[in-house]
Amino acid sequence: MVENIADAISTGAAVGRYQLKQLLQKHPWGPIFLAHNREGQHVMLRLLEFQRTANPAHRAPSPEEHMIFLGRFQQEANQVADLRHSHILPLLDYGSFRGTAFLVYPYVSLVPLSNLLTRGRSPDVQAVGLYLEQIISALEYAHECAVLHRNLSVNNIFLHNNRHVLLSEFGLLRMREHGLQIWERTQGFEGHSESSAPEQLLGRSVDAYTDIYALGTLIFHLLTGQPVFQGSSREDVMRQHLYAEPPSLHTRRIDIPEGLDALMLKAMAKEPQMRFHRPSEVLQAYYQAVAPERLPVVATLIRDAVQLAGMHPAPQKTTHSSARAGIPRSMDQSSSTKSRLSRRTLLATGGSTAVAMTAIGIGLLSAHNARQPSLAGTTNQTPVNSQPTTSTRTTQDTKTATPNSKSVLARTKDIPINMAKTFPLKDQKNPGVLVHLSNNTFVAYDTTCTHEGCSVEYSQTTGHLECPCHGSVFDPAHNASVLQGPANMPLKALQITVQTDGTITMV
Known part of the structure; x- marks a missing residue:
């Protein structure tokens, strides 16, 4: 493990094929660095030091525990890296360095969606709808690929050029949970309390309904500028998620169209099966209340997600990239990476960042995602x-x-x-x-x-x-x-x- 991060920076330590250049953020789940790859491109490299926060006394995990975590980390990272969608911030590379797992993303400047809500006013309902189209298209696609987000909030959704929405942190909470289960022997939930579904707080199994609940909290936050539940402590907020009904949107904003309160109640139902069944149904209900003329977008969104997911690679046994093709590398080597040379590169930052502009590589960002088009076709396609x-x-x-x-x-x-x-x-x-x-x-x-x-x-x-x-x-x-x-x-x-x-x- 990297014992002295300051020394690692000052000496320009190499993490696999990446050279650390600058500490960008000290995140509770591990530091985030600006780094260079061997081609001289800027990347953002995030070390995952879950065991340090899971064990305040810094109890070192046993070799068996560590190998179990790295195996689960690899499995989760592999699923996330296979996601290829214009509104998902994809994983460029991942591996382990001296026993510490790391994730690599391109380096580019993005603005957290939460910044919009600190400027004094909430977006109008039409603008929220346009954000939701992009967010929900990403969730619809991810669910088609059997991948959950688990921790959706305004802190891990970003804007590029003030108009293009990008979702980050797919899989990160799950990786964190794997660490807790191994080092703390607990099923504790440590995601964003403002979007925690009851089943997560109770340690029960999660599914697509869990992301639907978080989507409901997100809509409330975008429309009102405030989290759906607020309290003096994390425990107070979690208690409301378990037992309280979401307040009426009209108590926070008077110009909300009729029908959106019903959407909130269904999306945030305490019993998962009582919620909307898929993200696109949330968008359909939103536009039925706000802009019925936009309803055809929903059908296109579903069609696009299904077709794009059909191109999603089937699960395969994972090998790790090497300087020479055909030479696998073990996850417990001092540096092992799974090169995502088949990915369109972009960024992802750790979520929950308080940084106004999250730095992550425009040069690599330009190599990964494109806007997902309508499948209606054009004359020259x-x-x-x-x-x-x-x-x-x-x-x-x-x-x-x-x-x-x-x-x-x-x-x-x-x-x-x-x-x-x-x-x-x-x-x-x-x-x-x-x-x-x-x-x-x-x-x-x-x-x-x-x-x-x-x-x-x-x-x-x-x-x-x-x-x-x-x-x-x-x-x-x-x-x-x-x-x-x-x-x-x-x-x-x-x-x-x-x-x-x-x-x-x-x-």
């Missing part, structure tokens, strides 16, 4: 039948021959889902861009911005095409429509065809 391989490396190839009729732009296997590749266009400076959308279709556009002709760039952070000159943003999943001006016209679509041999050509 081209489906692909084969399952693509993935890589965290941005694919950009300027050596492709200048396209003419039926010239090959790329092969499907060369562009992972939620990534893009540029290619030259004849007789013009700006290239074209080929995007592999998360519904497994390909689209292509001329990158020339319709505002003043700058070349837009694909952001794997958001899945959008963004102009670096004046800030215009376009949505490749919806015919490159304008999401943000000053541009007011979509990008020019390029017609492409996916051949049966996997080659992609421009018509």
Whole structure:
């Protein structure tokens, strides 16, 4: 274990293939560092020192206890790292260093959703609905993949560029619970008290209904700016979660539409089976009360989640990455990591952070997530039948021959889902861009911005095409429509065809 973190920082200790550079946060569950990987990219590395907080006297776990924890940690981390969704902050890498488990995420600046609620006023009901669409799409997908969050709150949901919602901390509480069970022989719950479901507080089994309860508390907090239950102590708040009904929203905010109180009562029912059965049902009930014209979004959200989950890799026996392919590494080595080279990289911070801006790597963030599109399709989306391989490396190839009729732009296997590749266009400076959308279709556009002709760039952070000159943003999943001006016209679509041999050509 890392006994002296200050020394580790001052000496620039290497944790596996990562060099520690700076302490970002002293979190109760373990310190969070800025680090560099071997490619020189910034990452955020989090050491999980659960045994120190589970054992105030710092009783060292037995070798058997430690191996049990590392095995459970590996299993949970493997499930989380397999999640691939535009609104989930995914895991880039994980492993153990001198017996201490660690998690690695990209390094980028994000704003906790809780910051919105400290600015003096709550978002309007329409804005809350847009946040919920993104949050619930992530939960719907995770549940389709049989992964629970367990600890959802405004402290572990973040905003990128003030509009793109990202959920963090999938699996972190479960890892913490594994430590408690092993070192303290207890089933104690240590998640956010403001969103604790009764079954969690009672040490009972949890399921998708547990996340539904937390979703109810989240909606209350977003609409009112206050937690649903408040008290002088954690125990007081927990007691209310066990026995009290949620207060009427109208006692905190008078402009709440009729019907939302009923939503709260159902989402936060004490008996799990009395709650909504899936996250999308919560969104449906919300829009029935707030904006019925948005109800079609719910059907699209479910369809997207089911299809994306269908691409989720089946559980496999896990091996650990090595400098050479085919050499497995044991979890109890001084440094062992499970490289997530198949993941679109992004960030995650530990939750419950009081930092206004959570630092975590824009360079790596841009390699992981794209906005999950509607599956309704667009005129220039081209489906692909084969399952693509993935890589965290941005694919950009300027050596492709200048396209003419039926010239090959790329092969499907060369562009992972939620990534893009540029290619030259004849007789013009700006290239074209080929995007592999998360519904497994390909689209292509001329990158020339319709505002003043700058070349837009694909952001794997958001899945959008963004102009670096004046800030215009376009949505490749919806015919490159304008999401943000000053541009007011979509990008020019390029017609492409996916051949049966996997080659992609421009018509």
